Amino acid sequence: xxxxxxxxxxxxxxxxITAQEANLLLAALDEKQAPQDKEAKSQGLENWLDRIVSxxxxxxxxxxxxxxxxxxxxxxxxxxQTSNGSISLHxxxxxxxxxxxxxxxxxxxxxxxxxxxxQVQIHVERNESEINIYKEHPRPPLGVSVSxxxxxxxxxxxxxxxxxxxxxxxxxxxxxxIEAGxxxxxxELQGGRGNVKxxxxxxxxQIRDAAGxxxxxxxxxxxxxxxxxLEEGIFSTSNGSIxxxxxxxxxxxTAKTSNGSINIALPADLSGQLDAKTTNGRVRSELxxxxxxxxxxxxxxxxxxxxxxxxxxxxxxxxxHLTRQG
Numbered sequence: 202x203x204x205x206x207x208x209x210x211x212x213x214x215x216x217x218i219t220a221q222e223a224n225l226l227l228a229a230l231d232e233k234q235a236p237q238d239k240e241a242k243s244q245g246l247e248n249w250l251d252r253i254v255s256x257x258x259x260x261x262x263x264x265x266x267x268x269x270x271x272x273x274x275x276x277x278x279x280x281x282q283t284s285n286g287s288i289s290l291h292x293x294x295x296x297x298x299x300x301x302x303x304x305x306x307x308x309x310x311x312x313x314x315x316x317x318x319x320q321v322q323i324h325v326e327r328n329e330s331e332i333n334i335y336k337e338h339p340r341p342p343l344g345v346s347v348s349x350x351x352x353x354x355x356x357x358x359x360x361x362x363x364x365x366x367x368x369x370x371x372x373x374x375x376x377x378x379i380e381a382g383x384x385x386x387x388x389e390l391q392g393g394r395g396n397v398k399x400x401x402x403x404x405x406x407q408i409r410d411a412a413g414x415x416x417x418x419x420x421x422x423x424x425x426x427x428x429x430x431l432e433e434g435i436f437s438t439s440n441g442s443i444x445x446x447x448x449x450x451x452x453x454x455t456a457k458t459s460n461g462s463i464n465i466a467l468p469a470d471l472s473g474q475l476d477a478k479t480t481n482g483r484v485r486s487e488l489x490x491x492x493x494x495x496x497x498x499x500x501x502x503x504x505x506x507x508x509x510x511x512x513x514x515x516x517x518x519x520x521x522h523l524t525r526q527g
Contacts, residue, residue: 287386298355301351301353350368384401423461447468453473475511477514478498
């Protein structure tokens with residue numbers, strides 16, 4: 202069976218099947234029993250091949266949409282959690298919270314998918330000033346996968362705590378503090394005025410028109426941030442480039458990557474200390490710097506009138522480029 206397993210993994214790497222479909226195929230492979238007699242062996246192989254063909258075409262799927270509407274008056278916090286599925290949260294001018302959830306169960310047969318769907322429970326609960334959204338279900342059997350995703354609309358002035366394992370997170374115009382994390386998926390933030398913490402392991406991070414204290418970390422993915430009045434910015438990735446644009450403020454900024462370039466545009470009137478260094482690449486600055494240390498791959502010195510604000514930029518493989526915000 203090693204050849205079949207190899208073929209499944211090859212199809213996954215080539216993008217011909219999804220990770221969920223690969224898991225189902227591998228599960229089907231593990232479930233297959235080797236018949237003893239020749240006729241049974243032939244019939245068993247036929248049945249197994251039928252299942253493989255079915256799975257490569259998407260397998261059986263059961264999906265269900267659920268909706269909730271809750272009072273948003275006095276709300277201070279929203280928490281949403283899932284494992285496999287995306288989370289979207291956007292602000293509304295209405296004084297209520299709407300939640301739309303989808304649960305999708307894939308299995309070898311429609312009957313198995315529908316049977317397990319009854320065990321997947323989604324909870325949307327308000328406790329005083331907090332709304333908690335989460336799902337519960339037993340561990341899926343071999344050949345069954347579960348995906349639950351949310352779309353949430355709420356008043357602007359709430360804190361948001363969002364977490365998933367496999368899926369993207371999108372947040373728009375929320376003014377409270379934001380904490381969002383995923384293991385495999387991109388994170389997008391549009392607007393917002395609160396303290397922001399974004400974390401993914403495998404995925405890009407994009408921030409537009411936000412303000413305040415911002416921290417964005419990923420292991421494998423690029424970071425793009427175009428912000429208004431930044432109070433402090435910390436941006437890090439291991440494999441990916443970093444591009445930051447700051448329109449206002451005199452913020453300390455730290456940007457670090459291992460493999461990728463760093464491009465940062467800062468306000469023309471910014472004053473502070475520059476500390477920029479790369480191992481394999483060049484450092485260039487269009488901002489006036491009173492240099493204390495300069496070489497092809499490093500630049501340190503005073504920006505503008507100096508002060509305690511520090512712009513610290515680090516990469517191993519890539520160039521660093523500072524420009525004046527237009």
